[in-house]
Amino acid sequence: xxxxxxxxxxxxxxxxxxxxxxxGKIAQEVKRGNQVAVIVSxxxxxxxxxxxxxxxxxxxxxxxxxxxxxxxxxxxxxxLMAIALQKLDIDAxxxxxxxxxxxxxxxxxxxxxxxxxxxxxxxxxxxGQVAVLAGFQGVTxxxxxxxxxxxxxxxxxxxxxxxxxxxxxDIYTDxxxxxxxxxxIVKSAQKIDKISYEEMLELASLGTKVLQxxxxxxxxxxxxxxxxxxxxxxxxxxDLPGTLVTREEDIMEKHVVNxxxxxxxxxxxxxxxxxxxxxxxxxxxGPLTGxxxxxxxxxxxxxxxxxxxxxxxxxxxxxxxxxxxCVKKNTKLKDVEILSDKNVVKISVVGxxxxxxxxxxxxxxxxxxxxxxxxxxxxxxxxKISVIIxxxxxxxxxxxxxxxxxxxxx
Amino acid sequence: xxxxxxxxxxxxxxxxxxxxxxxGKIAQEVKRGNQVAVIVSxxxxxxxxxxxxxxxxxxxxxxxxxxxxxxxxxxxxxxLMAIALQKLDIDAxxxxxxxxxxxxxxxxxxxxxxxxxxxxxxxxxxxGQVAVLAGFQGVTxxxxxxxxxxxxxxxxxxxxxxxxxxxxxDIYTDxxxxxxxxxxIVKSAQKIDKISYEEMLELASLGTKVLQxxxxxxxxxxxxxxxxxxxxxxxxxxDLPGTLVTREEDIMEKHVVNxxxxxxxxxxxxxxxxxxxxxxxxxxxGPLTGxxxxxxxxxxxxxxxxxxxxxxxxxxxxxxxxxxxCVKKNTKLKDVEILSDKNVVKISVVGxxxxxxxxxxxxxxxxxxxxxxxxxxxxxxxxKISVIIxxxxxxxxxxxxxxxxxxxxx
Numbered sequence: 132x133x134x135x136x137x138x139x140x141x142x143x144x145x146x147x148x149x150x151x152x153x154x155g156k157i158a159q160e161v162k163r164g165n166q167v168a169v170i171v172s173x174x175x176x177x178x179x180x181x182x183x184x185x186x187x188x189x190x191x192x193x194x195x196x197x198x199x200x201x202x203x204x205x206x207x208x209x210x211l212m213a214i215a216l217q218k219l220d221i222d223a224x225x226x227x228x229x230x231x232x233x234x235x236x237x238x239x240x241x242x243x244x245x246x247x248x249x250x251x252x253x254x255x256x257x258x259g260q261v262a263v264l265a266g267f268q269g270v271t272x273x274x275x276x277x278x279x280x281x282x283x284x285x286x287x288x289x290x291x292x293x294x295x296x297x298x299x300x301d302i303y304t305d306x307x308x309x310x311x312x313x314x315x316i317v318k319s320a321q322k323i324d325k326i327s328y329e330e331m332l333e334l335a336s337l338g339t340k341v342l343q344x345x346x347x348x349x350x351x352x353x354x355x356x357x358x359x360x361x362x363x364x365x366x367x368x369x370d371l372p373g374t375l376v377t378r379e380e381d382i383m384e385k386h387v388v389n390x391x392x393x394x395x396x397x398x399x400x401x402x403x404x405x406x407x408x409x410x411x412x413x414x415x416x417g418p419l420t421g422x423x424x425x426x427x428x429x430x431x432x433x434x435x436x437x438x439x440x441x442x443x444x445x446x447x448x449x450x451x452x453x454x455x456x457c458v459k460k461n462t463k464l465k466d467v468e469i470l471s472d473k474n475v476v477k478i479s480v481v482g483x484x485x486x487x488x489x490x491x492x493x494x495x496x497x498x499x500x501x502x503x504x505x506x507x508x509x510x511x512x513x514x515k516i517s518v519i520i521x522x523x524x525x526x527x528x529x530x531x532x533x534x535x536x537x538x539x540x541x
Numbered sequence: 542x543x544x545x546x547x548x549x550x551x552x553x554x555x556x557x558x559x560x561x562x563x564x565g566k567i568a569q570e571v572k573r574g575n576q577v578a579v580i581v582s583x584x585x586x587x588x589x590x591x592x593x594x595x596x597x598x599x600x601x602x603x604x605x606x607x608x609x610x611x612x613x614x615x616x617x618x619x620x621l622m623a624i625a626l627q628k629l630d631i632d633a634x635x636x637x638x639x640x641x642x643x644x645x646x647x648x649x650x651x652x653x654x655x656x657x658x659x660x661x662x663x664x665x666x667x668x669g670q671v672a673v674l675a676g677f678q679g680v681t682x683x684x685x686x687x688x689x690x691x692x693x694x695x696x697x698x699x700x701x702x703x704x705x706x707x708x709x710x711d712i713y714t715d716x717x718x719x720x721x722x723x724x725x726i727v728k729s730a731q732k733i734d735k736i737s738y739e740e741m742l743e744l745a746s747l748g749t750k751v752l753q754x755x756x757x758x759x760x761x762x763x764x765x766x767x768x769x770x771x772x773x774x775x776x777x778x779x780d781l782p783g784t785l786v787t788r789e790e791d792i793m794e795k796h797v798v799n800x801x802x803x804x805x806x807x808x809x810x811x812x813x814x815x816x817x818x819x820x821x822x823x824x825x826x827g828p829l830t831g832x833x834x835x836x837x838x839x840x841x842x843x844x845x846x847x848x849x850x851x852x853x854x855x856x857x858x859x860x861x862x863x864x865x866x867c868v869k870k871n872t873k874l875k876d877v878e879i880l881s882d883k884n885v886v887k888i889s890v891v892g893x894x895x896x897x898x899x900x901x902x903x904x905x906x907x908x909x910x911x912x913x914x915x916x917x918x919x920x921x922x923x924x925k926i927s928v929i930i931x932x933x934x935x936x937x938x939x940x941x942x943x944x945x946x947x948x949x950x951x
Contacts, residue, residue: 147594147597147598150598151598181617184557184617184621185620185621185624187557188557188560188561188621188624188625188628189624189625189627189628192624192627193623193624193627193634195634196620196621196623196624196627196634196635197620197624198620199616199619199620199623199635199637200616200617200620200621200624202616203613203614203616203617204613206609206610206612206613206616207591207594207610207613209609210595210606210607210608210609210610211594211595211598211606211610213603213606213609214595214598214599214602214603214606214607214610215598215599217599217602217603217606218598218599224605224606225606225609227609227686229639230684230685274640275640276637
């Protein structure tokens with residue numbers, strides 16, 4: 132008997148029929164003798180509707196009230212899922228964030244889970260009851276509801292799995308796993324059977340939407356095997372039903388590059404003639420962080436004359452105006468010229484095998500050059516290479532790289 | 542400066558525009574220097590949708606889960622109303638039942654408020670913040686959400702007004718007050734400016750939908766003036782903007798009959814040949830109460846032969862099958878013959894003046910007889926007379942009685 136955590140995303144609980152179908156999957160796990168905790172998202176479309184209500188009234192709404200409003204979506208699904216399970220003669224009850232409690236920070240709309248007191252829930256689980264937890268939400272020290280940001284139910288699932296000491300955490304979604312790239316762009320994209328936490332972390336933060344970055348980070352830290360599964364296929368009991376995200380040492384066959392990811396929501400800012408003196412980077416990026424701008428890539432060249440240099444960084448498109456504002460307000464940067472460009476996209480290749488292989492970057496540069504695609508910015512890490520290119524080359528670049536790294540299905 | 546409680550029903554907060562309009566009314570009260578607590582219902586249609594989801598999955602759903610699901614409707618409105626008030630530069634925050642907390646019994650779906658710890662909310666009110674409370678919900682000793690039954694937001698409003706020691710409780714709705722009868726049936730029905738708690742209590746329990754019975758009962762007990770107002774008209778500051786429900790001694794002009802009410806949702810059960818011995822009524826109605834059947838009128842005639850009698854009672858239509866089941870299961874009543882009839886309606890006249898006037902019943906009987914309407918059952922109390930008649934005479938009877946008691950507007 133194992134304790135497992137299952138998470139069902141919005142499309143998997145999109146209407147009452149789908150909730151009943153998901154309940155059927157949970158029932159199978161219960162019948163296999165497992166103790167089961169379930170995390171549910173809001174029914175698809177519901178969160179968007181609730182966000183729209185808030186924006187209809189005021190685009191600068193209080194994040195605490197926004198959280199009270201949008202967290203109700205998961206509350207509804209949790210109650211309905213408990214009813215669906217009871218209909219299958221399975222003892223079940225719903226839990227809301229404040230009932231567990233799931234304590235989180237008071238950064239409303241983007242809160243972080245700080246502590247889960249799972250003792251009460253564990254009692255119920257040990258009594259044979261399925262716990263259905265509303266995802267995406269917690270309660271602050273002030274007794275207000277806070278939400279974890281888009282995709283936060285994944286994080287709830289992993290955090291609960293960690294708190295309960297679960298054997299694994301299954302993420303049910305509308306795709307059957309993580310692919311080598313977006314199958315809508317590359318038809319020959321392949322499902323990845325096993326992937327390391329590190330690679331998944333890169334892919335998630337580089338734009339692959341299957342798992343929320345923070346959930347992978349948490350699973351990595353707490354060493355919880357994550358499985359991505361389709362809620363629309365009957366895969367329980369099969370050998371490799373989806374994609375297993377696990378430790379590097381548990382993966383036998385290591386590809387040099389395991390995936391090609393892209394992020395459309397990116398904008399490029401270049402600062403010209405920045406003084407090349409110690410502390411200038413802190414001077415630039417400190418205020419940006421303070422202004423809640425998420426800076427992604429940062430590239431600085433060696434100053435040719437040893438005095439002035441250029442600095443380029445990327446931010447999400449919707450934060451571009453705020454980022455420029457922050458730089459302009461900074462009196463120490465008053466002579467700096469600012470260029471910005473929204474017409475860009477970030478393409479990345481990710482693979483744990485890169486560490487021990489040479490020429491991986493060269494393959495990328497050559498593949499892009501062969502298609503006449505100009506690389507604007509390059510940034511590398513141990514297991515990924517990212518480039519910024521003009522937006523219209525997105526699909527062409529992804530296909531070229533998928534082929535160049537031998538990822539096309541035969 | 543006064544502390545007042547305002548309640549907005551479902552149609553008054555039916556969409557974001559209406560929420561903003563209601564926020565405007567609240568803002569006016571704040572600008573007059575009042576401390577304001579607001580109770581909101583779910584946006585109209587939302588509760589029905591949520592109930593439908595529960596029933597879609599299982600008609601015999603767990604009431605605790607039903608409560609978790611349906612209570613979310615008020616949660617959404619509370620958050621949105623706080624946002625709408627903040628947009629008008631009014632300090633406001635939402636409160637959910639568990640945050641106050643509003644402690645209630647664990648009879649899920651029909652819970653009763655047991656205690657409101659208003660100390661925290663009072664602090665916020667005294668700091669000049671408007672409290673926006675989600676109606677219809679509380680939290681049980683087990684830390685589960687419970688709802689108060691349909692129309693429960695009225696009860697939340699009055700209970701909060703009592704807990705806060707509020708000066709008055711205004712109920713904003715889609716009509717501008719309580720009428721002498723349903724204006725859809727009698728065009729010359731008149732708005733009642735002032736009505737006593739006792740009369741309102743009778744009218745509410747006799748089918749007048751403007752206020753929930755329990756809320757009137759609570760206002761009566763705690764001596765809180767209730768005002769019914771239209772949220773669609775600008776009446777703030779006017780003399781008698783709606784209907785004021787208050788103590789009898791505060792009402793100068795007392796009508797013999799103040800209102801004509803009807804209840805369509807009623808069914809009649811007659812038990813023939815019931816032994817006329819002590820304890821038989823308890824024998825019949827004990828199991829009905831145990832089976833959660835709400836028995837309304839009960840009429841027993843004198844046994845002509847001193848041995849056997851007939852007993853008639855009424856129940857809500859949807860509880861008729863359950864009521865018959867209860868009687869049949871009772872082994873001590875096995876020789877009793879059961880007749881039932883759904884094709885009936887209850888018509889009542891209510892007036893505090895009845896106590897000191899004679900001939901009030903006679904006026905009713907004569908008015909109905911003049912129209913050829915047969916009276917099947919009669920029940921009277923100090924301030925009301927109710928009769929059961931055939932359903933198709935409903936409108937005819939209401940109009941005849943409205944005229945007979947001189948209630949038609951001139």
